[in-house]
Amino acid sequence: MQITITVNGKPHTHEVxxxxxxxxxxxxxxxxxxxxxxxxxxxxxxxxxxxDGAAVKSCTLLAVxxxxxxxxxxxxxxxGNEMHPIQAAFKEHHGLQCGFCTPGMVMTAANILKENPAPxxxxxxHGLEGNFxxxxxxxxIVKSIQHAAGTLNA
Amino acid sequence: MGTxxxxxVKRREDARFLKGAGKYTDxxxxxxxxxxxxxxxxxxxxxxxxxxxxxxxxxxxxxxxxTGSDGCNAxxxxxxxxxxxxxxxxxxxxxxxxxxxxxxxxxxxxxxxVIAETQAQARDAVQLVxxxxxxxxxxxxxxxxxxxxxxxxHDEWTDNRxxxxxxxxxxxxxxxxxxxxHHVTEMEFVNHRLAPNAIEPRSYxxxxxxxxxxxxxxxxxxxxHLIRLLMCAFTLGIPEHKVRVISYDVGGGFGSKIYxxxxxxxxxxxxxxxxxxxxxxxxxSEAFLTDAHGRDHKVYAKMGFDKEGMIVGFLADEFCxxxxxxxxxxxxxxxxxxxxxxxxxxxxxxxxxxxxxxxTHTVPVDAYRGAGxxxxxxxxxxxxxxxxxxxxxxxxxxxLKNFIAPFDGVKQPGYQTQVALQYDSGDxxxxxxxxxxxxxxxxxxxxxxxxxxxxxxxxxxxxxxIEACGIAPSAVVxxxxxxxxxxxxxxxxxxxxxxxxVFTGAHSHGQGHETTFSQFVADxxxxxxxxxxxxxxxxEHVAFGMGTYGSRSLAVGxxxxxxxxxxxxxxxxxxxxxxxxxxxxxxxxxxxxxxVKGTDKSIGFGDVALTAYVPHxxxxxxxxxxxxxxxxxxxxxxxxxxxxxxxxxxxADTGKVVIKRFVAVDDVGNVINPMIVDGQIHGGVVQxxxxxxxxxxxxxxxxxxxxxxxMDYAMPRADDVPMIETxxxxxxxxxxxxGVKGAGEAGAIGSTPAVVNAVVDALHHLGVTDxxxxxxxxxxxxxxxxx
Ligand code: FES
Ligand code: FES
Numbered sequence: 001m002q003i004t005i006t007v008n009g010k011p012h013t014h015e016v017x018x019x020x021x022x023x024x025x026x027x028x029x030x031x032x033x034x035x036x037x038x039x040x041x042x043x044x045x046x047x048x049x050x051x052d053g054a055a056v057k058s059c060t061l062l063a064v065x066x067x068x069x070x071x072x073x074x075x076x077x078x079x080g081n082e083m084h085p086i087q088a089a090f091k092e093h094h095g096l097q098c099g100f101c102t103p104g105m106v107m108t109a110a111n112i113l114k115e116n117p118a119p120x121x122x123x124x125x126h127g128l129e130g131n132f133x134x135x136x137x138x139x140x141i142v143k144s145i146q147h148a149a150g151t152l153n154a
Numbered sequence: 155m156g157t158x159x160x161x162x163v164k165r166r167e168d169a170r171f172l173k174g175a176g177k178y179t180d181x182x183x184x185x186x187x188x189x190x191x192x193x194x195x196x197x198x199x200x201x202x203x204x205x206x207x208x209x210x211x212x213x214x215x216x217x218x219x220x221t222g223s224d225g226c227n228a229x230x231x232x233x234x235x236x237x238x239x240x241x242x243x244x245x246x247x248x249x250x251x252x253x254x255x256x257x258x259x260x261x262x263x264x265x266x267x268v269i270a271e272t273q274a275q276a277r278d279a280v281q282l283v284x285x286x287x288x289x290x291x292x293x294x295x296x297x298x299x300x301x302x303x304x305x306x307x308h309d310e311w312t313d314n315r316x317x318x319x320x321x322x323x324x325x326x327x328x329x330x331x332x333x334x335x336h337h338v339t340e341m342e343f344v345n346h347r348l349a350p351n352a353i354e355p356r357s358y359x360x361x362x363x364x365x366x367x368x369x370x371x372x373x374x375x376x377x378x379h380l381i382r383l384l385m386c387a388f389t390l391g392i393p394e395h396k397v398r399v400i401s402y403d404v405g406g407g408f409g410s411k412i413y414x415x416x417x418x419x420x421x422x423x424x425x426x427x428x429x430x431x432x433x434x435x436x437x438x439s440e441a442f443l444t445d446a447h448g449r450d451h452k453v454y455a456k457m458g459f460d461k462e463g464m465i466v467g468f469l470a471d472e473f474c475x476x477x478x479x480x481x482x483x484x485x486x487x488x489x490x491x492x493x494x495x496x497x498x499x500x501x502x503x504x505x506x507x508x509x510x511x512x513x514t515h516t517v518p519v520d521a522y523r524g525a526g527x528x529x530x531x532x533x534x535x536x537x538x539x540x541x542x543x544x545x546x547x548x549x550x551x552x553x554l555k556n557f558i559a560p561f562d563g564v565k566q567p568g569y570q571t572q573v574a575l576q577y578d579s580g581d582x583x584x585x586x587x588x589x590x591x592x593x594x595x596x597x598x599x600x601x602x603x604x605x606x607x608x609x610x611x612x613x614x615x616x617x618x619x620i621e622a623c624g625i626a627p628s629a630v631v632x633x634x635x636x637x638x639x640x641x642x643x644x645x646x647x648x649x650x651x652x653x654x655x656v657f658t659g660a661h662s663h664g665q666g667h668e669t670t671f672s673q674f675v676a677d678x679x680x681x682x683x684x685x686x687x688x689x690x691x692x693x694e695h696v697a698f699g700m701g702t703y704g705s706r707s708l709a710v711g712x713x714x715x716x717x718x719x720x721x722x723x724x725x726x727x728x729x730x731x732x733x734x735x736x737x738x739x740x741x742x743x744x745x746x747x748x749x750v751k752g753t754d755k756s757i758g759f760g761d762v763a764l765t766a767y768v769p770h771x772x773x774x775x776x777x778x779x780x781x782x783x784x785x786x787x788x789x790x791x792x793x794x795x796x797x798x799x800x801x802x803x804x805x806a807d808t809g810k811v812v813i814k815r816f817v818a819v820d821d822v823g824n825v826i827n828p829m830i831v832d833g834q835i836h837g838g839v840v841q842x843x844x845x846x847x848x849x850x851x852x853x854x855x856x857x858x859x860x861x862x863x864x865m866d867y868a869m870p871r872a873d874d875v876p877m878i879e880t881x882x883x884x885x886x887x888x889x890x891x892x893g894v895k896g897a898g899e900a901g902a903i904g905s906t907p908a909v910v911n912a913v914v915d916a917l918h919h920l921g922v923t924d925x926x927x928x929x930x931x932x933x934x935x936x937x938x939x940x941x
Contacts, residue, residue, distance in 0.1 A: 017274065019274070020274075027180075027181075031183075032174070033174070033178075033180075033181035034173065034174015034175065034176075035174070036178070036353075036354070036405070037180075037355075038353040038354065038355065038405075038438065039437075039438040039863075039864050040437045040438045040439055040863070041438065041863045041864045041865050043863075043864035043865065043869075044353060044438075044864060046353055073174065074172075074173065074174035075173065075174045075175075077173075077174075078172075078173055083169075083172060083173070087172040087173070090168070090172055091164055091165070091168040091169070091172060092164065094162075094164075094165065094829050094830070094832075094833050096168060096171055096172065097406075097664035097665070097666070097833060097837065098171075098352070098353070098354065098403075098404065098405045098406040098663050098664030099167070099168075099170075099171025099172075099176045099403065099405065099664070100176075100178065100352075100353045100354040100405025100406060101353050101405075102171050102172060103174045106172065121877070122873070124872070125871075125872040125873040126872075126873050128871070128872035128873070129871050129872065129873055131872070132351075132353055132864070132869050132871065133353070133872075134351055134352055134353050134406050134408065134837070134841070134869075135353075135406055135664045135833075135837045136833060136836060136837050136840075137836035137837045137838070137839055137840030137841075137870075137875065137878060137901070138836075138840065138871075138872040138875060139833075139836040139840075139877055139878050140833060140836065141872070142872065142877070
């Protein structure tokens with residue numbers, strides 16, 4: 001099937017097998033390997049991207065379902081060399097260790113803050129329910145998102 | 155503190171990770187690369203009657219299919235430790251084939267590999283391989299594996315033992331002390347099986363260059379050199395210099411990526427057979443079935459106390475599962491990394507641990523964050539707290555009473571335990587007191603009593619731990635059965651312009667070595683951090699190394715780098731002396747330059763570096779260049795210790811446990827980067843909480859793993875845990891140049907018993923004295939009803 005998806009602002013037209021997940025399409029066809037795959041049950045959130053502005057797990061979505069839509073991946077978050085305030089906050093507050101969950105965390109964090117610009121600690125933790133991190137114990141991820149909220153609201 | 159040492163320098167690795175530009179193995183694509191998938195056994199124990207690949211071979215995109223009889227199984231996967239039987243008999247070490255030959259020993263064992271143009275095609279063709287099995291009875295529980303008539307995992311022996319082992323004082327003496335004790339506390343429990351669950355699944359790409367006769371293996375490993383060594387010398391029998399192992403970014407390890415796995419060897423072998431690169435990336439279900447698990451001990455223990463509450467004897471018998479085969483470190487985990495910690499922080503005069511290590515029809519068990527030490531700490535800290543309750547002594551007071559007195563390892567000697575180790579330095583009273591103060595122990599007891607009146611169940615749990623890190627002195631581990639040395643290599647190359655490249659055999663998979671190592675190198679050389687680069691994870695660049703595990707990177711790897719820095723400065727001084735026309739003894743080195751003492755005559759590090767490479771005006775008898783490599787073999791383990799305290803609330807109606815506060819006071823020796831150390835503690839603590847409350851690998855009676863996905867295996871999520879309140883004391887390690895002890899595992903070691911102690915404390919007035927982990931709402935609710 002031929003599909004056109006606008007990824008990080010650029011339209012991409014490709015032939016895909018109907019069963020190809022959006023995650024695989026991003027990684028294999030577009031070489032956007034920042035979107036990671038950590039599970040096969042839609043549980044870990046490493047694959048989180050934005051589809052028309054809302055966070056989705058790209059492993060559970062078929063590429064064909066995104067036909068005609070806009071996708072933002074982690075590669076589209078920074079403005080050139082200047083990191084997005086959420087990315088900057090993760091660096092400043094050590095919100096990542098191995099980095100594998102990180103793209104999904106950043107994309108989810110953006111979604112949390114979009115829906116609720118000043119979330120409480122509890123609200124952040126609930127918002128992260130669908131994202132696993134095995135390294136940080138979530139402590140500094142929560143802290144990073146709290147600080148990012150501050151910057152974005154400033 | 156220096157310019158950088160002791161500072162929370164932000165990590166240099168973060169930019170690439172945050173932009174999605176990390177280079178994990180699955181991100182790599184090679185020209186003409188093929189993909190692979192495995193045919194895996196659905197049975198735990200079965201005979202393979204036939205394997206039919208005829209249909210699969212002709213499926214779309216299939217390049218090749220190999221089974222166990224196709225020549226990959228000449229040698230098999232070795233283990234790295236040999237723990238012989240108590241009576242001197244040799245450890246039983248079954249052959250571990252890359253692909254099962256005629257018998258299956260655990261669910262998920264690979265029977266065939268399918269190589270195809272795409273991953274989807276490989277997975278499709280797997281479905282077309284027809285394997286006929288004859289299912290046989292199985293055993294997955296280590297204690298049941300030792301029962302008479304239990305199904306045999308390996309037919310060549312008369313029972314399932316791989317080995318048995320003991321440590322400590324004479325058993326009869328320990329039993330006598332306990333028999334004569336004023337009070338005896340007993341425990342029986344399972345330290346249950348866990349799946350490490352690094353979020354990046356294992357991934358490998360193997361490539362063979364026929365013209366150079368050279369293999370390259372890209373692998374998500376914690377120790378590239380060891381994988382190369384084991385694979386070349388044992389598994390495949392290929393020349394080591396013809397193999398390059400690369401592990402760029404690795405998405406977490408926690409032990410599970412230390413080991414030499416069959417898939418990486420098989421891919422390496424097959425890459426030559428098919429003449430094209432082959433990639434395999436595990437999916438999560440496969441990860442549950444094939445990554446080495448952790449823990450799985452059945453424990454029976456007794457601790458005797460005298461009238462004053464002093465421990466007089468400690469005895470334990472354990473059944474510790476090895477799984478179907480011996481994984482790389484497996485035999486060391488329930489023995490030398492476990493029994494040697496049975497002293498804990500206490501002056502216990504008589505200790506004995508007896509271990510029986512059987513094979514079971516499960517995936518192999520190996521080191522998982524803490525490796526043997528969390529198991530030791532859990533037992534010790536639970537039994538001491540249980541004893542305190544039974545004797546009606548405050549658990550903090552009982553600990554303080556029994557603690558070893560402070561010693562710094564310099565003025566006071568190290569502490570010789572009853573279980574082989576000599577602790578290097580420690581001050582256990584101070585750290586517990588600091589923890590109690592931080593949590594507000596006395597106030598909490600009042601709050602708890604008040605809450606109880608209102609039907610609210612609050613509990614506090616204390617755990618104090620010691621661990622042995624920085625593994626390890628090669629001669630010591632050699633005498634304990636290690637088949638490798640456990641030194642580290644640090645290579646410091648000063649470039650002609652004075653910039654510095656450091657090559658380390660340690661491997662970073664989240665620890666931030668690129669940052670921490672640069673910090674101390676820059677400080678020791680007195681140069682800017684930006685002038686230092688850290689290179690790891692490639693056997694072609696780094697001379698050798700033993701990798702990262704056992705919280706050893708800085709204590710052992712950092713020390714190796716320090717040795718090379720010393721050599722650089724020593725040679726640099728000769729060059730500087732020549733240039734300054736002074737004697738070496740008259741020079742001092744500070745802030746990146748050599749100065750003639752008492753004068754303003756000096757020469758900078760960069761000028762000396764340049765002189766070393768452009769040696770026109772040069773001291774006689776000195777070689778050009780400024781480039782040193784060192785091996786550092788530690789003289790002892792390092793012994794971090796700490797105090798973790800959890801406050802929990804148990805819902806009286808549902809049994810759900812909520813952690814209200816978690817205080818972790820740890821002493822990891824000197825700290826190079828506090829931000830990174832705290833991060834390690836946070837992560838470890840939450841993994842330990844995961845074990846206490848949530849996670850468990852469950853096999854049913856047919857050997858099926860019924861917790862083999864994230865829908866069934868409860869990983870700790872952000873809303874399961876609180877913020878972790880960290881603090882520190884600092885007792886430098888007296889025997890390594892940086893005075894560091896290691897921080898990677900501490901969190902996972904201290905936290906589990908703290909949480910369970912807190913739950914029991916919350917329920918104790920209801921008659922609950924112990925509760926099996928994971929402490930699920932169902933278990934808590936049942937315990938509350940039974941009493
Ligand atoms: S990979 Fe999509 S949720 Fe795990
Ligand atoms: S940083 Fe490693 S999984 Fe989150």
